[in-house]
Amino acid sequence: MSAQNPTPAGGPLTEGPRDPEHDPRASYALEPDEVARLTRRLLATSGTTAEVRSPLDDAPLAHIPQSTPADVAEAFSRARRAQVAWARTPISERAALLLRLHDLVLDRQDEIIDLIQLESGKARKHAFDEPLHVALTARYYGRTAEKHLGTERKLGVVPGLTRVEVNRVPKGVVGIISPWNYPFNLALIDGMAALLAGNAVVIKPDAQTMLSALIGAELLDQVGLPADLWQTVAGPGAEIGGAIIESADYVCFTGSTATGRSVAKACADRLIGCSLELGGKNPLLVLRDADVEKAAEGAVRASFSNSGQLCVSMERIFVADQVYDRFVERFVARTQALTLGATLDWGNDMGPLISQRQLEAVTAHVEDAVAKGARVLTGGNARPDLGPYFFEPTILEGVSPDMTCFGKETFGPVVSIYRFHDEADAIARANDGQYGLNASIYSEDGARARFLARHVKCGTVNINEAFAATFASIDAPMGGMRESGMGRRQGAEGVLRYTETQSVATQRLIRFGPQFGMSDEMYAKVMNANLRLMKKLGRA
Structure with a gap:
């Protein structure tokens, strides 16, 4: 296509700097042992692979083993068993794991950025944004875990006699379907919050950028995440996406509005929650x-x-x-x-x-x-x-x-x-x-x-x-609002979406019914008088 006003010379007609060690016209294929190291974290028994080609030169980059619906079911089974013990792990220990991840991501960021560029083609300064944002998120949730997830005291109906506490109980196993445009970042930041809340994770990254997501799984292993809590599967959404929704206790999806609608409908059929970040203009x-x-x-x-x-x-x-x-x-x-x-x-x-x-x-x-x-x-x-x-x-x-x-x-x-x-x-x-x-x-x-x-x-x-x-x-x-999605990542909402709210009330001394020889009518009058008194005292 020819533009009406072609770009003047000196504009983006000029190719950017070239690293002699990374000739842009040479193949960027990864070493087989590096691919094997990362893909061993995949649960994939189909015996088939999918080729990934680098957008930098369209040369083959890696071959990724593919999962079956049965692999997805097995991933959820393993994750569900591991989640039972993880939910009992003190919040402080879960938070400490994220703080270790913060340091490891910064230590290995050059390797991470290389892999992101190879799979997505983005400029290095934009690939740098991904480990940076992961480290920011890990530090934030590591420092604020107790504030978000600790048991909260609430007002009881009878001051001094009704003790009310609100617990944040994990959903169970969270299914995450992550996109290709920020493959390392969006694979990890949603999953980290789910882990912090006491859940296990089964994730299906986009086929184009599996390795960027898998290096995130490797980092989680290295900071001490218990075995089986983080499961990764690979395959087209049309083949295994439905299996994820069928087994998950909650779904986090980032992608197109059209696919987001399908995810929301499938979750609604199962009466499970979901968060969706979708399109925008x-x-x-x-x-x-x-x-x-x-x-x-x-x-x-x-x-x-x-x-x-x-x-x-x-x-x-x-x-x-x-x-x-x-x-x-x-x-x-x-x-x-x-x-x-x-x-x-x-x-x-x-x-x-x-x-x-x-x-x-x-x-x-x-x-x-x-x-x-x-x-x-x-x-x-x-x-x-x-x-x-x-x-x-x-x-x-x-x-x-x-x-x-x-x-x-x-x-x-x-x-x-x-x-x-x-x-x-x-x-x-x-x-x-x-x-x-x-x-x-x-x-x-x-x-x-x-x-x-x-x-x-x-x-x-x-x-x-x-x-x-x-x-x-x-x-x-x-x-997002409207057709840009539902739910939120980051902040309190980003971690609380992965929990159920449980209210526990302990009643002392009196019961909620007639006592001390009261009739039902006298009990009603006493309760009415108490309501008026509480209002005068400014009680909520």
Whole structure:
């Protein structure tokens, strides 16, 4: 495809830095013993394997043994037996395991980042985000475990005579279906919270990125997680995904809205809970008083981190009239300065897309928009000269509702930019559509931006930041509204979702019924008098 406005020379036409030890035109196949070391943690007895190819060069990377529905059933059986003892393990010991994991992840982060890049193709600085976020999450839950999961005292109905406690009881075995775009991070952060709450885990990572998830399982082994508590299976969702839902006590799914609906229906049929992080068409608002340079820098990260293959990345930017021209100039210039490259070293700003399928989807969105009158301000082209699945970071103007990319998630390095006249109009347009995952507002008036944030129908809103402020603030819950999902990861909600609430009340001295020779009528009068007294005393 040829863009209306081809990217000028000096923009992303230039390949990024090349590490002599990692020639981007050489095969990135892993050593057989390394693959064997990781895949021994798979429960897979089908006798078949699936080939994984690296997006960096489309060369074979590894062959992954595949699981059967019977393997899934066995994984749950093993996990369920191990979970009984784990649920009795003191919270402090579970928390200590996460703090050990924090240190080990940081110690082995170079190896982890290499593996993430090999399987996902993302630039090294974006792969670095994954062990960083895992370490943050492990430390947070390791330090706050007792606060979230310890027994709580509640008000009893009769002061001094009714003692009420609330316990957090683990669900049992949690089934996790994790995606390819953040394969190490999203395999571990949801599972760590489940383990902390006293559960076992059976996880099915995406087929493209099994090894990034399996190195997480290896790290859990090395910090002392008891045997069988963490089970990993491999195979297409259509073949073994249903088996996971059939056996799980709770399901955590990250992926498309269409698949999320199917997961929710299957969980509803079994009357089990689920948490779902699904699609998004996330908006970024640049208000009239925004720092234009800061907003342009944030918009580049918001739109093109991990080649736009990030659930919370921005695909729609709304800019106030007063700063529109200046913002567009700076945003385009910063985008054109990005470097693209298929290497494992630091220095690249963007890597390839994950697959041919994703490249075709992104290309189709841009071609459709251009054919219907959208203008390409920069980018717009696939770049096979850099690697098989590269697509230039692309900014579109003049996108209208009849274009596919107007309302449908692209999940690639493509963003549409729109002008707005007043803030009420901007909020209404930001809320248009069915999604509600993440948003960003740039303004020098923080109080005003926070006021507007309350009217944006998204689960997270970042002020003067792209997405990292909420994403990295582990004490705050993260998740979507509307068709972007249900439930939350991070914070108290991220661990309490894996528990059942159990209330235990101990009654002393008196019973709830007539006593001391009272009639039923006299008992009722006494209870009524007590209710009025408690109200006067300010009792809840």
